[in-house]
Amino acid sequence: MITTPLSADAAASPALAHGSPPSTRxxxxxxxxxxxxxxxxxxxxxxxxxxxxxxxxxxRDCGQRIxxxxxxxxxxxxxxxNIVKGFP
Numbered sequence: 077m078i079t080t081p082l083s084a085d086a087a088a089s090p091a092l093a094h095g096s097p098p099s100t101r102x103x104x105x106x107x108x109x110x111x112x113x114x115x116x117x118x119x120x121x122x123x124x125x126x127x128x129x130x131x132x133x134x135x136r137d138c139g140q141r142i143x144x145x146x147x148x149x150x151x152x153x154x155x156x157x158n159i160v161k162g163f164p
Contacts, residue, residue: 103121146159
């Protein structure tokens with residue numbers, strides 16, 4: 077029997093320590109055949125699209141955040157509730 081030492085992440089998480097798969101579904105599964113030995117293999121996504129980092133635009137010189145104001149040429153600054161989608 078071949079055993080491998082647990083990593084720090086696996087030791088901290090009981091689910092990983094018992095060999096259970098990640099909570100996401102495998103994107104691919106298949107068999108890896110090495111001579112007389114066949115090993116089941118599952119591939120999981122390395123990056124999650126739900127955990128994204130959002131960055132703000134900031135002014136290079138002073139570090140203040142750049143604001144995006146909705147502005148009508150006739151009426152000036154508008155609230156978000158007064159904006160609808162459509163063709164002019």
